[in-house]
Amino acid sequence: MPYLLLGHTAMVLHFAFLGFVVLGGFLAWRWPRLFRVHLVVAAYALGIVIVDWPCFLTEIENWARLNTGRPVMEFGFIDFYLTERLYPREHLMTSRCVMAAVVAAAWAGVWVRRRRARSGGGASAPAA
Structure with a gap:
């Protein structure tokens, strides 16, 4: 039972991580200090995809899967849960x-908001 709970927790955290990678930049529009956190998380995600860095959540989930007799995620979280379910493999x-x-787009919005804040103009400032 603890392995099953650990595996499910890792899966939920995986989905949260992926959601934050994709949409976290928009949260930085509201909370600007979150941008640096998002930058680090997005860089780590890029490293997982491009450099094939290991993902500790995948390791935890696979360990829990092994201990519950379930098959491991051979090619990683996205391939196991999303590919062929959310989009065809050829559209990866x-x-x-x-x-x-x-x-x-989210980062561009952060940049525009910071420029406006530095110039002293808000969203209702007249165009120059």
Whole structure:
């Protein structure tokens, strides 16, 4: 039972991590100090995808899966839970590009908001 609880907790944290990677930049619009946290998390996620860094949540979930007699996630969390369920395997690169575009849009919004705050103008400031 504790292994099952640990495995499910790791799975929920995985989904939360992925959600924060994709949408966390928008939270920084409201809480600007969160931007640095999002930057680190997004860099780690990029490292997992590009450099093939190990994900500690995958390791924990696989360990729990082994101890409950369930199959391990052979190719990782995204491949196990999302690929072929949320999008076809041949659109993996497209989904990554869409996620990168969402992150870039959020970061652009953070940048625009910071520029406005530094210039002393708010959203209702007249255009120069």
